[in-house]
Amino acid sequence: xxxxxxxxxxxxxxxxxxxxxxxxxxxxxSTGDMLRAEVASGSALGQQAxxxxxxxxxxxxxxxxxxxxxxxxxxxxxxxxILDGFPRTTAQAEALDTMLSDKSLKIDHVxxxxxxxxxxxxxxxxxxxxxxCGAGYHDSFQKPKQDGVCDKCGGTEFxxxxxxxxxxxxxxxxxxxxxxxxxxxxxxxxxxxxxxDGMAAIDEVTRQLNEIVV
Numbered sequence: 001x002x003x004x005x006x007x008x009x010x011x012x013x014x015x016x017x018x019x020x021x022x023x024x025x026x027x028x029x030s031t032g033d034m035l036r037a038e039v040a041s042g043s044a045l046g047q048q049a050x051x052x053x054x055x056x057x058x059x060x061x062x063x064x065x066x067x068x069x070x071x072x073x074x075x076x077x078x079x080x081x082i083l084d085g086f087p088r089t090t091a092q093a094e095a096l097d098t099m100l101s102d103k104s105l106k107i108d109h110v111x112x113x114x115x116x117x118x119x120x121x122x123x124x125x126x127x128x129x130x131x132x133c134g135a136g137y138h139d140s141f142q143k144p145k146q147d148g149v150c151d152k153c154g155g156t157e158f159x160x161x162x163x164x165x166x167x168x169x170x171x172x173x174x175x176x177x178x179x180x181x182x183x184x185x186x187x188x189x190x191x192x193x194x195x196x197d198g199m200a201a202i203d204e205v206t207r208q209l210n211e212i213v214v
Contacts, residue, residue, distance in 0.1 A: 001026060001080040001213060002105060004087070006184065007113030008176040009169070010124040011198045012205060016113065017082050019206050024213065026080035034067050035059065045070065065095050072103075080108075090182045109212055110187040112180070113198035113205065117173050124169045131157035 001024055005013045017028040038046035039053075045067055052059050064086065072081055087093040100106055126139035132155030137144055144151050150158075163169075187193040196208035 001108050002100070003080070003082045003213065004107055004110040004187075005082060005084050005113065006110065006180055007198060008115060008120060008173050010120055010127075011113040011115050012202065013084050013113060015202060016205060016209055017084055020082055020209060020213065023210065024080065026082060027077050028082045028084060029068065029071060029077075030084055031064055031068070031086045034071055035064075038067055061089075061092050061095055064092075065099050068096070069099050069103075072105075087183060088179050090186050093183055093186050107187075107192060110184075110193045111209060111212060112184060112193065112195040114195050115198040117170070119199060120173060121166050121169050124164055125166050127164055128158050128160045130155045131159045 003020065003026075005017055007013045020026065021028050035049055035053075039050045040046070045063065048063055049059050049067070052063070068083075068086070071077065083096075087096050097107070122140065123138075126141070127136065128138070129136050130150040130153060133150060133153040135150055135152040136142070137158070148156055148158075150156070184193055194212050196205055196212070198205060200208070
Protein backbone atom coordinates (compact mmCIF):
# COMPACT_ATOMS: atom_id res chain seq x y z
CA UNK A 1 0.00 0.00 0.00
CA UNK A 2 1.35 3.42 -1.00
CA UNK A 3 0.27 6.46 1.02
CA UNK A 4 0.81 10.21 1.13
CA UNK A 5 0.31 12.04 4.43
CA UNK A 6 -0.57 15.72 4.22
CA UNK A 7 -0.59 18.08 7.18
CA UNK A 8 1.11 21.23 8.46
CA UNK A 9 4.19 21.19 10.72
CA UNK A 10 3.23 19.86 14.15
CA UNK A 11 0.10 18.03 12.92
CA UNK A 12 1.50 14.68 14.04
CA UNK A 13 2.45 13.24 10.64
CA UNK A 14 5.68 11.76 11.96
CA UNK A 15 4.00 10.05 14.93
CA UNK A 16 1.22 8.59 12.80
CA UNK A 17 3.60 7.55 10.00
CA UNK A 18 5.64 5.53 12.51
CA UNK A 19 2.47 3.73 13.67
CA UNK A 20 1.41 3.02 10.09
CA UNK A 21 4.92 1.73 9.32
CA UNK A 22 4.56 -0.86 12.07
CA UNK A 23 0.93 -1.85 11.46
CA UNK A 24 1.19 -2.11 7.67
CA UNK A 25 4.86 -3.15 7.43
CA UNK A 26 5.62 -0.34 5.00
CA UNK A 27 8.37 2.30 4.97
CA UNK A 28 8.15 6.04 5.71
CA UNK A 29 10.07 8.02 3.12
CA SER A 30 11.17 11.56 3.95
CA THR A 31 12.64 13.41 0.97
CA GLY A 32 14.99 15.29 3.32
CA ASP A 33 16.35 12.03 4.76
CA MET A 34 16.65 10.53 1.27
CA LEU A 35 18.59 13.54 0.01
CA ARG A 36 21.04 13.32 2.91
CA ALA A 37 21.45 9.55 2.39
CA GLU A 38 22.09 9.96 -1.35
CA VAL A 39 24.69 12.68 -0.73
CA ALA A 40 26.38 10.56 1.96
CA SER A 41 26.44 7.50 -0.33
CA GLY A 42 28.33 9.38 -3.04
CA SER A 43 25.95 8.08 -5.73
CA ALA A 44 25.55 9.90 -9.05
CA LEU A 45 22.21 11.29 -7.83
CA GLY A 46 23.82 12.30 -4.55
CA GLN A 47 26.64 14.13 -6.34
CA GLN A 48 24.08 16.05 -8.41
CA ALA A 49 22.09 16.99 -5.33
CA UNK A 50 25.22 18.00 -3.41
CA UNK A 51 26.34 20.37 -6.19
CA UNK A 52 22.93 22.02 -6.35
CA UNK A 53 22.66 22.42 -2.56
CA UNK A 54 26.22 23.75 -2.22
CA UNK A 55 25.47 26.40 -4.84
CA UNK A 56 22.43 27.46 -2.79
CA UNK A 57 19.94 26.23 -5.39
CA UNK A 58 16.78 24.15 -4.98
CA UNK A 59 16.95 20.50 -5.91
CA UNK A 60 14.85 20.00 -9.06
CA UNK A 61 11.59 18.04 -9.15
CA UNK A 62 13.18 15.66 -11.66
CA UNK A 63 16.06 14.85 -9.33
CA UNK A 64 13.74 14.24 -6.37
CA UNK A 65 11.45 12.00 -8.47
CA UNK A 66 14.50 10.02 -9.65
CA UNK A 67 15.64 9.69 -6.03
CA UNK A 68 12.21 8.43 -4.91
CA UNK A 69 12.14 6.07 -7.89
CA UNK A 70 15.50 4.59 -6.87
CA UNK A 71 14.46 4.32 -3.22
CA UNK A 72 11.17 2.49 -3.81
CA UNK A 73 12.98 -0.10 -5.93
CA UNK A 74 14.73 -1.31 -2.76
CA UNK A 75 13.52 -4.49 -1.07
CA UNK A 76 12.20 -2.83 2.10
CA UNK A 77 9.62 -0.92 0.00
CA UNK A 78 8.10 -4.00 -1.61
CA UNK A 79 5.04 -3.83 0.70
CA UNK A 80 4.62 -0.10 0.09
CA UNK A 81 5.65 3.30 1.41
CA ILE A 82 4.44 6.48 3.09
CA LEU A 83 5.51 9.80 1.57
CA ASP A 84 5.73 12.68 4.04
CA GLY A 85 6.55 16.18 2.80
CA PHE A 86 6.22 15.35 -0.89
CA PRO A 87 4.64 16.23 -3.27
CA ARG A 88 4.29 19.93 -2.48
CA THR A 89 2.97 21.10 -5.87
CA THR A 90 0.56 19.76 -8.49
CA ALA A 91 3.47 19.44 -10.96
CA GLN A 92 5.29 17.20 -8.45
CA ALA A 93 2.11 15.13 -7.92
CA GLU A 94 1.75 14.62 -11.68
CA ALA A 95 5.42 13.67 -12.06
CA LEU A 96 5.11 11.23 -9.14
CA ASP A 97 2.04 9.59 -10.73
CA THR A 98 3.87 9.22 -14.06
CA MET A 99 6.91 7.63 -12.41
CA LEU A 100 4.76 5.21 -10.37
CA SER A 101 2.66 4.33 -13.42
CA ASP A 102 5.85 3.32 -15.26
CA LYS A 103 6.44 0.80 -12.45
CA SER A 104 2.77 -0.34 -12.51
CA LEU A 105 2.30 1.29 -9.09
CA LYS A 106 -0.06 3.99 -7.81
CA ILE A 107 -0.89 6.06 -4.74
CA ASP A 108 -3.68 4.24 -2.87
CA HIS A 109 -4.61 6.92 -0.33
CA VAL A 110 -3.75 10.58 0.24
CA UNK A 111 -4.71 11.44 3.82
CA UNK A 112 -4.80 14.99 5.14
CA UNK A 113 -4.43 15.41 8.91
CA UNK A 114 -6.70 18.45 9.42
CA UNK A 115 -5.99 20.79 12.30
CA UNK A 116 -7.18 24.12 13.69
CA UNK A 117 -4.59 26.84 13.00
CA UNK A 118 -4.91 28.62 16.37
CA UNK A 119 -4.59 25.34 18.24
CA UNK A 120 -1.57 24.43 16.11
CA UNK A 121 0.18 27.65 17.08
CA UNK A 122 -0.29 26.75 20.76
CA UNK A 123 0.77 23.15 20.13
CA UNK A 124 3.99 24.05 18.32
CA UNK A 125 5.08 27.11 20.32
CA UNK A 126 4.72 25.18 23.58
CA UNK A 127 7.16 22.43 22.57
CA UNK A 128 10.52 22.01 24.25
CA UNK A 129 13.03 19.21 24.80
CA UNK A 130 15.55 18.05 27.37
CA UNK A 131 18.96 19.35 26.28
CA UNK A 132 20.62 16.19 27.59
CA CYS A 133 18.50 13.28 26.26
CA GLY A 134 16.09 14.94 23.81
CA ALA A 135 12.87 13.88 25.62
CA GLY A 136 9.95 16.03 24.44
CA TYR A 137 7.70 18.18 26.64
CA HIS A 138 5.02 20.85 26.26
CA ASP A 139 4.03 23.88 28.34
CA SER A 140 0.36 22.84 28.44
CA PHE A 141 0.02 19.18 27.46
CA GLN A 142 3.10 17.35 28.71
CA LYS A 143 5.01 18.89 31.58
CA PRO A 144 7.74 17.01 33.49
CA LYS A 145 6.45 15.34 36.68
CA GLN A 146 8.85 17.53 38.65
CA ASP A 147 9.08 21.08 37.39
CA GLY A 148 12.41 21.74 35.68
CA VAL A 149 13.61 18.11 35.86
CA CYS A 150 13.51 15.68 32.92
CA ASP A 151 11.46 12.53 33.69
CA LYS A 152 13.82 10.32 31.66
CA CYS A 153 17.35 11.38 32.57
CA GLY A 154 17.03 13.90 35.41
CA GLY A 155 18.52 16.68 33.31
CA THR A 156 17.70 20.25 34.28
CA GLU A 157 18.46 22.05 31.01
CA PHE A 158 15.79 22.38 28.33
CA UNK A 159 15.75 23.96 24.89
CA UNK A 160 13.26 25.21 22.32
CA UNK A 161 13.62 25.36 18.56
CA UNK A 162 14.31 28.93 17.46
CA UNK A 163 11.60 28.71 14.78
CA UNK A 164 8.92 27.47 17.20
CA UNK A 165 7.54 30.97 17.73
CA UNK A 166 4.01 32.17 16.92
CA UNK A 167 4.98 34.39 13.97
CA UNK A 168 7.04 31.67 12.26
CA UNK A 169 4.44 28.99 12.92
CA UNK A 170 1.66 31.12 11.40
CA UNK A 171 3.83 31.80 8.34
CA UNK A 172 4.47 28.04 7.96
CA UNK A 173 0.74 27.33 8.28
CA UNK A 174 -0.11 29.96 5.65
CA UNK A 175 2.50 28.51 3.28
CA UNK A 176 1.16 25.00 3.89
CA UNK A 177 -2.44 25.99 3.08
CA UNK A 178 -1.32 27.88 -0.02
CA UNK A 179 0.73 24.94 -1.33
CA UNK A 180 -1.53 22.11 -0.24
CA UNK A 181 -4.90 23.34 -1.50
CA UNK A 182 -4.05 22.62 -5.16
CA UNK A 183 -2.57 19.18 -4.31
CA UNK A 184 -5.66 18.26 -2.28
CA UNK A 185 -7.82 19.24 -5.25
CA UNK A 186 -5.68 17.17 -7.61
CA UNK A 187 -5.99 14.01 -5.51
CA UNK A 188 -9.67 14.66 -4.71
CA UNK A 189 -10.26 14.60 -8.47
CA UNK A 190 -8.66 11.17 -8.57
CA UNK A 191 -10.89 9.94 -5.73
CA UNK A 192 -8.03 9.06 -3.37
CA UNK A 193 -8.16 12.02 -0.91
CA UNK A 194 -9.41 11.41 2.63
CA UNK A 195 -9.07 13.43 5.83
CA UNK A 196 -8.82 12.75 9.56
CA ASP A 197 -9.30 15.02 12.58
CA GLY A 198 -5.79 15.90 13.68
CA MET A 199 -7.10 17.70 16.77
CA ALA A 200 -8.29 14.40 18.27
CA ALA A 201 -6.16 12.39 20.73
CA ILE A 202 -3.21 10.56 19.15
CA ASP A 203 -4.83 7.12 19.51
CA GLU A 204 -8.07 8.40 17.97
CA VAL A 205 -6.19 9.82 14.97
CA THR A 206 -4.55 6.40 14.56
CA ARG A 207 -7.97 4.74 14.69
CA GLN A 208 -9.29 7.07 11.98
CA LEU A 209 -6.26 6.37 9.80
CA ASN A 210 -6.66 2.61 10.24
CA GLU A 211 -10.30 2.85 9.18
CA ILE A 212 -9.10 4.29 5.88
CA VAL A 213 -6.14 2.01 5.16
CA VAL A 214 -7.14 -1.36 6.61
